[in-house]
Amino acid sequence: MCHKTSIIILSYNTLEMLQLCIASIREYTEAGTYEIIVVENASKDGSAEWLKEQGDLRCIYNEENQGFPKGCNQGLKIAEGTEILLLNSDTIVTKDWLSNLRRALYSDPVVGAVSCVTNYCSNNQQIEVSYRGMEEMQAFAADYNKSNPASWEKKTTLVGFCYLFKREVFDKVGFLDEQFSPGNFEDDDYSLRILQQGWDLLLCHDTFIHHFGHASFSKGYGDQEAAEKARRSNALIERNAALFLKKWHVPERYKFMAAEEVRRLLQSRAGADEAVHKRCLPSEKKIAVLLRDSHTGQHEVCLEALKNVKWPDGYEVEVFTIDAQKPYAAQVNEVLADTDAKVKIYINDDLFLVHAQAIEELLKIFQDESIGMVGFLGSASLPVSGSLMDSPYKYGAVYVPTEEDFSEMRFGTAVQAAADVRYILPSFFATQWDIPWDESYEKQYYAVLAYCRAFEEEGHRIVVPLPENIWCAYQVKNISFDASEADQKKFFTRYYTYLDGTESKESSTLYACGEGSKIPSWQEFSFPEGIAVGRETHICKTALCRLVRPNFAGKPRIIVGDYCEIGIGSTLAAVNCIELENAVSVAENVHIKDYVLDESGVGISTADRELLTEKGGIHVERGVRIEENVLIRGAVRIGRGSIVRAGSCVQQDIPPYCIAEGSPAHIVKAFSPRAGKWLPVTGDKALRRLLSEREKTPPLLTYAFITYNRSRYLKKSLRCVLQQIGNDELTEILVSDNASTDDTRAFVEEMRKTYKNLRYHCNEENVGTEANIHTAVRKSRGEYVLVAGDDDYFADGALLVLLTKLVQHRGAALFYLGQGDDALRVYEGRGPLEYLRQVSFFMTWITAVVLRRELYALLPEPRKYDYTRIPQVYLQMEILKRKEDFVVLHGNFFDEGTGDCQPDGYELGEIFIKNYFDLLQDVVDIPSEQLSKEKRWVMERLILPRCRKVKEEHINLTLDRLFDIVREYYGEEPYYPQIVESLESILRGVR
Numbered sequence: 002m003c004h005k006t007s008i009i010i011l012s013y014n015t016l017e018m019l020q021l022c023i024a025s026i027r028e029y030t031e032a033g034t035y036e037i038i039v040v041e042n043a044s045k046d047g048s049a050e051w052l053k054e055q056g057d058l059r060c061i062y063n064e065e066n067q068g069f070p071k072g073c074n075q076g077l078k079i080a081e082g083t084e085i086l087l088l089n090s091d092t093i094v095t096k097d098w099l100s101n102l103r104r105a106l107y108s109d110p111v112v113g114a115v116s117c118v119t120n121y122c123s124n125n126q127q128i129e130v131s132y133r134g135m136e137e138m139q140a141f142a143a144d145y146n147k148s149n150p151a152s153w154e155k156k157t158t159l160v161g162f163c164y165l166f167k168r169e170v171f172d173k174v175g176f177l178d179e180q181f182s183p184g185n186f187e188d189d190d191y192s193l194r195i196l197q198q199g200w201d202l203l204l205c206h207d208t209f210i211h212h213f214g215h216a217s218f219s220k221g222y223g224d225q226e227a228a229e230k231a232r233r234s235n236a237l238i239e240r241n242a243a244l245f246l247k248k249w250h251v252p253e254r255y256k257f258m259a260a261e262e263v264r265r266l267l268q269s270r271a272g273a274d275e276a277v278h279k280r281c282l283p284s285e286k287k288i289a290v291l292l293r294d295s296h297t298g299q300h301e302v303c304l305e306a307l308k309n310v311k312w313p314d315g316y317e318v319e320v321f322t323i324d325a326q327k328p329y330a331a332q333v334n335e336v337l338a339d340t341d342a343k344v345k346i347y348i349n350d351d352l353f354l355v356h357a358q359a360i361e362e363l364l365k366i367f368q369d370e371s372i373g374m375v376g377f378l379g380s381a382s383l384p385v386s387g388s389l390m391d392s393p394y395k396y397g398a399v400y401v402p403t404e405e406d407f408s409e410m411r412f413g414t415a416v417q418a419a420a421d422v423r424y425i426l427p428s429f430f431a432t433q434w435d436i437p438w439d440e441s442y443e444k445q446y447y448a449v450l451a452y453c454r455a456f457e458e459e460g461h462r463i464v465v466p467l468p469e470n471i472w473c474a475y476q477v478k479n480i481s482f483d484a485s486e487a488d489q490k491k492f493f494t495r496y497y498t499y500l501d502g503t504e505s506k507e508s509s510t511l512y513a514c515g516e517g518s519k520i521p522s523w524q525e526f527s528f529p530e531g532i533a534v535g536r537e538t539h540i541c542k543t544a545l546c547r548l549v550r551p552n553f554a555g556k557p558r559i560i561v562g563d564y565c566e567i568g569i570g571s572t573l574a575a576v577n578c579i580e581l582e583n584a585v586s587v588a589e590n591v592h593i594k595d596y597v598l599d600e601s602g603v604g605i606s607t608a609d610r611e612l613l614t615e616k617g618g619i620h621v622e623r624g625v626r627i628e629e630n631v632l633i634r635g636a637v638r639i640g641r642g643s644i645v646r647a648g649s650c651v652q653q654d655i656p657p658y659c660i661a662e663g664s665p666a667h668i669v670k671a672f673s674p675r676a677g678k679w680l681p682v683t684g685d686k687a688l689r690r691l692l693s694e695r696e697k698t699p700p701l702l703t704y705a706f707i708t709y710n711r712s713r714y715l716k717k718s719l720r721c722v723l724q725q726i727g728n729d730e731l732t733e734i735l736v737s738d739n740a741s742t743d744d745t746r747a748f749v750e751e752m753r754k755t756y757k758n759l760r761y762h763c764n765e766e767n768v769g770t771e772a773n774i775h776t777a778v779r780k781s782r783g784e785y786v787l788v789a790g791d792d793d794y795f796a797d798g799a800l801l802v803l804l805t806k807l808v809q810h811r812g813a814a815l816f817y818l819g820q821g822d823d824a825l826r827v828y829e830g831r832g833p834l835e836y837l838r839q840v841s842f843f844m845t846w847i848t849a850v851v852l853r854r855e856l857y858a859l860l861p862e863p864r865k866y867d868y869t870r871i872p873q874v875y876l877q878m879e880i881l882k883r884k885e886d887f888v889v890l891h892g893n894f895f896d897e898g899t900g901d902c903q904p905d906g907y908e909l910g911e912i913f914i915k916n917y918f919d920l921l922q923d924v925v926d927i928p929s930e931q932l933s934k935e936k937r938w939v940m941e942r943l944i945l946p947r948c949r950k951v952k953e954e955h956i957n958l959t960l961d962r963l964f965d966i967v968r969e970y971y972g973e974e975p976y977y978p979q980i981v982e983s984l985e986s987i988l989r990g991v992r
């Protein structure tokens with residue numbers, strides 16, 4: 002076969018390098034084996050004029066810069082070669098470069114694309130070089146470029162500076178995706194498209210060309226222009242990274258996964274390029290039936306019944322067989338990966354459908370998108386035995402065989418569209434949303450129960466219809482389910498940790514009980530199925546919770562939140578609902594009941610008196626403290642942070658942050674945000690005046706999120722904050738959105754319907770992370786502002802601790818939140834140098850910094866150091882120069898999982914050594930001894946550990962210039978040789 006390579010080069014203001022590039026192609030590539038296509042993107046440096054003088058080039062001249070993907074596509078349209086090469090204009094090719102790459106490309110039919118190594122590149126395509134000029138470079142390359150198949154490496158992606166692929170690959174995969182214009186991630190996208198179609202990508206470690214890379218990035222620009230160019234570049238990278246992940250739904254570390262693993266992921270998932278992978282979204286008009294095969298005769302009856310059902314017009318139906326002899330959940334996950342059907346119907350062959358319209362009625366229920374799962378029979382509670390059939394709260398209907406015919410088994414009081422349940426029987430159910438199954442369960446029964454809990458945790462409803470026409474019938478008299486003792490133990494250990502084996506199998510479990518809670522007397526509770534308890538809550542042995550009436554209807558009537566304490570002899574008795582939010586403290590002998598007894602009767606016993614209730618019940622908000630011997634009754638709401646003093650009788654609402662006492666209870670004190678302390682209250686008029694003042698006083702704290710196209714992180718972090726300070730009038734929660742294109746806006750707007758102190762701001766365009774920090778501060782209303790990343794999660798209660806310390810140390814310029822497992826420690830200091838000693842480089846983590854907003858407003862150039870990517874360091878130093886007081890808090894502020902999203906793409910040494918120390922020394926006069934200590938601290942506590950993580954966890958941080966930067970900033974330090982030795986040891990083998 003006679004090969005001809007179409008080399009496509011984009012030209013934009015790189016005339017000098019373009020000339021070098023084309024000259025090197027002419028010199029080091031065999032004549033007649035290639036064509037050069039140059040797409041000239043409206044350069045202003047004379048490139049077009051020079052190109053027009055070249056007789057051996059095919060050129061396209063654009064009137065404006067089309068960007069990289071569009072420009073390449075223009076070249077692809079006219080390319081005539083048997084293979085196609087995308088080549089950057091800032092490269093210089095070398096001896097045997099193209100013949101080596103072709104040899105690898107055609108070494109196997111399965112190879113689709115190849116690339117080479119260079120001196121400046123990401124994706125482990127960079128090697129160490131020592132040449133000092135182009136002549137030495139060519140000598141180095143001539144010696145290096147020896148074709149060696151043993152040095153070809155399979156990759157999951159190739160960088161597009163030199164990207165060679167076959168004509169047949171282009172014919173199948175198509176053009177570059179122009180949504181990534183003007184550039185970045187189009188090569189990652191093309192790589193995944195090639196992988197998805199079944200071809201391999203090879204990195205040829207036996208072939209080297211020179212790449213100038215970003216050497217000309219700031220050429221011709223002043224500092225401000227370069228900073229602005231960097232800002233726009235960073236914003237573009239963020240935008241395109243988000244587009245890439247939204248398109249492909251791959252793990253962020255996919256580059257470091259095995260190629261075959263990524264290919265399997267791509268080929269089994271819907272969601273890539275519609276032109277290549279048709280299953281971009283679940284098919285609304287497609288149903289997958291997962292039929293469990295356990296008995297040949299039953300299987301045939303079940304299958305025949307499915308054929309006779311009336312399937313909705315226009316729907317495609319596909320049937321998958323689940324082998325009853327193999328692990329159930331693992332088989333189901335394989336089917337979910339293989340189908341793009343939106344609706345999945347799960348059916349066991351011991352049952353068959355008898356109602357022709359069953360599927361139509363099922364789909365009608367799914368028109369309510371809050372419903373995730375529909376079953377034929379389910380329960381609102383789970384007995385200790387684990388058998389749903391033992392529950393008194395079953396719903397649904399089915400026919401069961403008798404000696405002569407079938408009889409109707411119906412649970413529920415009336416025919417209705419659907420009843421909410423917590424669990425469904427596995428014989429027949431359907432879903433319209435996908436959640437991965439837990440494959441640690443081998444058998445079906447508990448795998449399905451665990452799947453129900455997963456749906457509940459995701460916020461999807463589980464329902465069972467009570468239809469007039471029963472949908473299905475069992476084929477066997479003795480109904481049994483596929484379960485095992487190991488699965489049962491696993492399930493109860495996961496969801497019902499408080500059970501100790503002494504309970505009656507017929508009794509119901511609690512509606513919920515969180516991890517770490519202690520409820521020794523739960524078996525004494527009446528109707529425990531209607532009682533939910535959160536995490537780390539302690540209810541004393543002699544304290545009782547009870548539903549006064551047998552009126553559990555699927556939702557808990559007593560809800561006790563996380564970290565609550567209920568003391569000796571206290572009782573909670575509910576007719577409608579009693580809810581205690583998180584961190585509520587109930588002392589000894591407190592009685593809370595959401596009803597009163599009718600007193601209109603004459604001479605009748607208490608048992609004969611009517612219970613008078615109001616719909617709202619009792620709601621005790623977060624952080625309330627109820628002292629001993631208190632009675633709370635009727636429909637009452639007690640606001641967050643309030644205190645009810647001993648011996649009080651509460652029969653009416655108590656506003657937030659108030660102290661009440663007496664019988665009947667009345668407000669004696671209330672917290673004033675303006676005064677920063679609790680003030681006495683004498684009468685209703687004084688209370689109304691103080692509450693009105695609260696409404697007019699700016700929030701004490703604004704918690705401001707900065708986010709861009711990362712709703713999956715924001716949903717977790719925002720909920721974490723809302724559960725602590727949502728609807729707290731002392732705080733404001735702000736989301737500063739950098740023009741996200743995902744569902745960020747919709748999610749936040751939905752949350753705003755519930756939380757009145759949540760605000761949303763969206764930039765008109767992505768202004769970059771650093772600019773969005775300033776936007777968040779400027780848009781805040783709080784006296785203090787904390788700007789947080791969207792993947793940082795505060796421990797429950799931590800923000801209330803922060804609020805308390807803001808009040809106690811009000812006026813301080815800065816607060817820093819240091820993470821620790823010990824009891825809270827507070828350090829007060831003054832001035833930038835002392836702050837540097839106490840906080841060190843940890844000040845680069847913006848989520849841990851709380852600053853006084855009025856001091857930020859005094860800075861003449863707050864964005865002066867945005868180009869460093871750590872402007873927060875500058876802000877802290879400048880603020881402390883204006884007001885010296887600061888407070889460092891050390892405590893358990895952040896939850897595990899904070900920083901979920903791994904850092905990506907930046908140069909470690911440039912930001913945390915060069916930029917950090919340049920910035921510090923620009924704004925603060927640091928004594929040489931302190932500076933030396935800080936350098937050592939940064940190296941030992943940040944750089945070396947982060948380098949280990951880069952190597953061990955394959956984090957995508959650039960280390961290209963690390964040794965040069967270390968030499969520049971540490972070369973005079975006495976411990977410099979040890980640093981180099983440590984870095985070389987850690988990074989050995991990292992390309």
